[in-house]
Amino acid sequence: MSQSGLNYSLDLTFGNTQRLLVHYEFSGMSGRHIGNQVEGSLNYGVIENCDPANDTGLYSGVVVGLGGTVDAAKVFTTGTFLNNNRANLSDSNLKIKTTSNIPLSNSSALIDFEFNTDVTDCILFGSLEKVSDTINDQVVTGAKGYNVGITDRGKLFYQGFDKRGDFIKTFDSVELSKRNVISFSVGSNNLSFARMDYLNNSIQSETFDIDTSFIANNSEIFLGGSDEYFRTNSGEEITSKINLNSFCLFSGYIPPSAMQSIGSGLVGNYFESTASAATFKEQVTGYKQTIVYKTGVTGYDYQGTGSINISTGRYMRTGNFFNSTNVTTGEGDRYFIYRSFDSALSASGIKSFVKEEVGFLDPTSGYQYLPTGDTSAFDTLGLREIDGIVEEYAEQVGISGAGTVAVQLYGSRMLTGPTSGISGVIQQPLKESIIDRPAVLNSGIIMSVNSTNFKKDYIYYLGERL
Amino acid sequence: MIYDYILSTGNINISGCHSSEFGTDTFKKVNVRAVSTANAFFFNPTLSSGQDIQLSVNGQNFFQEIAATGLATNELVYSINTGDFFTKGVEADVLDRSKFFFASASSVGSDSSLKYDINTGGMFIGTGDLGSSLATNIKARYASSVFSEYDYFLNGQKVYSGDGVEDAVGASFDLTFSEGVGVVTTENKNEFKYAAYKKNPKTTAVTGLVADISGHSFIEGRTNLYLNGIQEFQNSYLELFTGVNMIKLGFDAQISGGFKLNTRKSSLTL
Numbered sequence: 001m002s003q004s005g006l007n008y009s010l011d012l013t014f015g016n017t018q019r020l021l022v023h024y025e026f027s028g029m030s031g032r033h034i035g036n037q038v039e040g041s042l043n044y045g046v047i048e049n050c051d052p053a054n055d056t057g058l059y060s061g062v063v064v065g066l067g068g069t070v071d072a073a074k075v076f077t078t079g080t081f082l083n084n085n086r087a088n089l090s091d092s093n094l095k096i097k098t099t100s101n102i103p104l105s106n107s108s109a110l111i112d113f114e115f116n117t118d119v120t121d122c123i124l125f126g127s128l129e130k131v132s133d134t135i136n137d138q139v140v141t142g143a144k145g146y147n148v149g150i151t152d153r154g155k156l157f158y159q160g161f162d163k164r165g166d167f168i169k170t171f172d173s174v175e176l177s178k179r180n181v182i183s184f185s186v187g188s189n190n191l192s193f194a195r196m197d198y199l200n201n202s203i204q205s206e207t208f209d210i211d212t213s214f215i216a217n218n219s220e221i222f223l224g225g226s227d228e229y230f231r232t233n234s235g236e237e238i239t240s241k242i243n244l245n246s247f248c249l250f251s252g253y254i255p256p257s258a259m260q261s262i263g264s265g266l267v268g269n270y271f272e273s274t275a276s277a278a279t280f281k282e283q284v285t286g287y288k289q290t291i292v293y294k295t296g297v298t299g300y301d302y303q304g305t306g307s308i309n310i311s312t313g314r315y316m317r318t319g320n321f322f323n324s325t326n327v328t329t330g331e332g333d334r335y336f337i338y339r340s341f342d343s344a345l346s347a348s349g350i351k352s353f354v355k356e357e358v359g360f361l362d363p364t365s366g367y368q369y370l371p372t373g374d375t376s377a378f379d380t381l382g383l384r385e386i387d388g389i390v391e392e393y394a395e396q397v398g399i400s401g402a403g404t405v406a407v408q409l410y411g412s413r414m415l416t417g418p419t420s421g422i423s424g425v426i427q428q429p430l431k432e433s434i435i436d437r438p439a440v441l442n443s444g445i446i447m448s449v450n451s452t453n454f455k456k457d458y459i460y461y462l463g464e465r466l
Numbered sequence: 467m468i469y470d471y472i473l474s475t476g477n478i479n480i481s482g483c484h485s486s487e488f489g490t491d492t493f494k495k496v497n498v499r500a501v502s503t504a505n506a507f508f509f510n511p512t513l514s515s516g517q518d519i520q521l522s523v524n525g526q527n528f529f530q531e532i533a534a535t536g537l538a539t540n541e542l543v544y545s546i547n548t549g550d551f552f553t554k555g556v557e558a559d560v561l562d563r564s565k566f567f568f569a570s571a572s573s574v575g576s577d578s579s580l581k582y583d584i585n586t587g588g589m590f591i592g593t594g595d596l597g598s599s600l601a602t603n604i605k606a607r608y609a610s611s612v613f614s615e616y617d618y619f620l621n622g623q624k625v626y627s628g629d630g631v632e633d634a635v636g637a638s639f640d641l642t643f644s645e646g647v648g649v650v651t652t653e654n655k656n657e658f659k660y661a662a663y664k665k666n667p668k669t670t671a672v673t674g675l676v677a678d679i680s681g682h683s684f685i686e687g688r689t690n691l692y693l694n695g696i697q698e699f700q701n702s703y704l705e706l707f708t709g710v711n712m713i714k715l716g717f718d719a720q721i722s723g724g725f726k727l728n729t730r731k732s733s734l735t736l
Contacts, residue, residue, distance in 0.1 A: 115707065115709050117709065118709040119709040119710045152711055152714050153711065153714075154707065154711075175704065175706050175707070175710070176707060177686070178709065197687075198480050198483075199476060199483040199686065200484065200493040200687055200688070201484050201493060202493070267480070446481065447480035447481040448480070448481060449479060451476060451477065451478060451479050451482070452478070452683050454480065455475075455476065455684055455685055455686070456684055456686050456705040456706055456707060457681060457682060457708050458680040458705075458706040458708040458710070459678060459679045459680075459689070459691075459703050459704065459705055460678050460703060460704040460706055460712055461677035461678055461703045462702055462703055462704065463677075465467075465677050466467050
C-alpha cells in the first residue's frame with residue numbers, strides 16, 4: 001500500500017515504471033488532491049492517477065456514484081466512497097476515461113481488493129462493450145474490451161466476445177480469501193489469471209487460450225461495473241460489494257511470476273535503512289613465488305669427542321739434572337750443556353734430559369779468532385789462554401714405570417644445508433583490501449501488513465455427512 | 467463422526483506466516499504426496515532431515531523409526547522394532563535415500579495413498595504397557611511436557627483426550643490409553659503401540675462433531691483433517707472465505723444482456 005513500494009518493485013522487475021499506465025492507491029487520500037469532473041450540470045469527484053504511473057496526467061478515475069455541487073461531490077468522495085483508506089465499490093464505481101489508447105488486447109492488471117460482506121457476483125474490471133453495424137443489410141456484431149469479475153461462488157471470471165460469440169473463462173482452481181491480490185494478463189492469444197499467495201510465498205495461476213485479435217480498445221473502463229453485464233444496464237451501475245485497496249493497469253502481457261513481485265510492492269511497505277558502515281574484503285592481486293631448495297649434506301666437521309690414555313707398554317728412562325755449580329774453565333775446554341725435555345712430555349710423568357758436550361768460548365772475545373797456523377791446537381783455532389765460568393750439574397738417572405700417553409679423540413659430524421636441488425616453489429598470494437559492501441542505504445519491501453484477511457476462515461467438508 | 471481439523475494460523479502479519487523464527491515456514495512441508503513407482507514410495511529428501519516424517523498411509527498414521535544397522539557379508543542389514551517404516555541415510559545408494567522402507571507386516575501396496583508432513587518438534591512411540599512408556603519417552607526429551615502439546619495415535623489412529631487417551635495423573639504428565647478412556651487393557655496391551663507427535667507451532671485444532679468449521683483464520687494449504695482419527699486427503703474439503711455461497715438457488719445461468727448505446731458526454735478537470 002505504498003507508492004514507493006510499487007515504484008521499487010517495478011524498478012526491480014522492469015528497470016523502470018513506463019509500463020504502469022494507471023495506478024489508483026487510496027490510502028492517505030486526505031492529504032491528496034481530489035479532482036472534479038463536470039458532466040452536464042453535475043460535478044463528480046476524481047481520483048488522480050498517481051505515482052509511479054508513467055503519466056499521472058492521464059487516466060484519472062471519476063467517482064460516478066453521486067453528482068451534485070462541487071462540495072457535495074467531494075463530500076461523497078471523501079466521506080462515503082473513500083473509507084478506511086480503501087475505495088468502497090459498494091457506493092460507487094470508478095470510471096477511467098479517455099482510454100482509447102490503452103491496448104486492451106495486450107495489457108495486464110493487478111488488483112488488491114477485499115470483500116466487505118458476503119461474496120456476490122460482480123465486475124471488477126469492466127471494459128466490455130458490444131457494438132453492431134449493419135453492412136449490406138447484415139447486422140455484424142463486434143466488441144470492445146472484456147470484463148473481469150467474480151462469480152457468486154467466489155471465482156474470478158473473464159467475459160469476452162470473439163468470432164464465436166460470448167464466452168466466459170472461469171479461474172476455478174483457486175478459492176479467494178476475504179482480501180486478495182489478483183492479476184490478469186491478456187496478450188498473444190493468452191489470458192492468465194493469478195492470485196498471489198503471499199502467506200505461502202506462491203502463485204496460484206491458470207492460463208487460457210483466447211483470441212485476442214477480437215479485443216478492441218474502449219474509450220471507457222469501469223472499476224466495479226460494466227456496460228455489458230447481465231444484471232446491469234450501464235457501467236456506472238454498482239455491481240460489487242468489495243473494497244478496493246489499489247489498482248494497477250499495465251501495458252503488455254506480464255506473466256504471473258512478475259506480477260507476484262510487483263504485487264509485493266503494492267501490498268508491502270517500502271523501507272530504507274540508514275547507511276551501514278562499508279565492509280571490506282581481501283582480494284588477491286597476484287602471487288609471490290619463492291623457490292625452495294632441497295636440504296642435504298654439504299660437508300663434514302671434526303670436533304673433539306674426548307681423550308684416552310694409551311699405555312706405552314714399556315719402561316722408560318727418566319732423569320734430571322740439578323745442583324748447579326760454577327766451574328772455571330779455559331777457552332776451548334769441553335763441558336756439558338744440559339737441557340730438559342719439553343714440559344708436555346714432562347707432564348706425562350716422564351722426566352729426562354739431554355746433555356751436549358761443547359767447547360767453551362769466552363763471550364768477551366767477540367768470537368773472533370785469529371789462527372796463526374802453528375802446529376798446536378791453540379794456534380790452529382786461534383784460542384786464547386783465558387778462563388771463564390760454566391755451570392756443571394749433578395745428574396740423576398733411573399728407569400720409570402710403564403708410561404702412558406694421552407691421546408685426544410676426534411669425531412666427524414655432517415654439515416647440512418641447502419643444496420642446489422629444487423624441492424618446490426612457495427606461492428604466496430598478494431592481496432589488497434577492497435570494498436565488499438559500500439556504505440549505501442539498504443532498501444526493500446517489508447510485508448508487515450496484517451495477514452488476517454489474506455487467510456481463509458471456512459472449511460467446507462465435501463464428504464458424506466453422517 | 468469426529469471431525470478434527472489442524473489449522474496453521476501463522477502470524478499476525480504476512481511475513482510472519484512464513485517465518486523461520488516463528489516456525490511457520492512450513493508451506494512446503496505439509497500435505498506432501500509420496501511419489502510412487504514400481505510398488506515403491508518415495509519422499510522428497512530436501513524436505514526431510516532424518517526422523518521427522520509423519521506419514522499417512524490410506525489415512526493411518528505410520529511411525530518412522532531410526533533403523534538399527536548390522537554388517538553382514540557384503541551387506542548392510544537394517545532392522546526396526548516398534549516403528550512402521552524407516553528411511554536410509556548416506557550409507558545407502560542415492561535412490562534408496564529417498565525411499566520408504568516399511569516393516570514387513572505393513573500392508574502397503576501399489577494402490578495405497580501416501581502423504582506426509584514434516585514434523586520437527588519430535589515424535590515418540592511406546593508399547594507394551596498402558597501408555598506410561600510413551601510418557602517416559604516424551605519426558606526424556608521434554609521434561610516439562612503438557613498433555614495438550616501433543617497429538618496421540620493408537621495403532622495409527624488418532625485419539626483424543628478422554629476418547630482414547632488422557633493424562634493419567636494430571637500435573638505430572640503420565641499417559642494412559644487404558645479401558646475407560648480407551649480400548650487398551652492389561653490383557654491386550656501388547657497388541658497396541660502408541661505414538662505422539664509434538665504439535666507444530668502456530669497451529670490450532672478444531673475438533674467436534676460438525677463437518678464444516680468457520681471463524682478460525684488459517685493459512686491456505688496448511689491444514690489437516692482427521693475423520694474419526696483417520697487422516698483425510700485435502701481434496702475431501704474446501705478452504706474458503708466465509709462469505710462464499712456454496713449453494714445458491716433461484717438464479718439463471720445468463721451471462722450476457724442486450725446491447726446498450728452509450729451517448730453520455732462529459733468533460734474532465736483535475
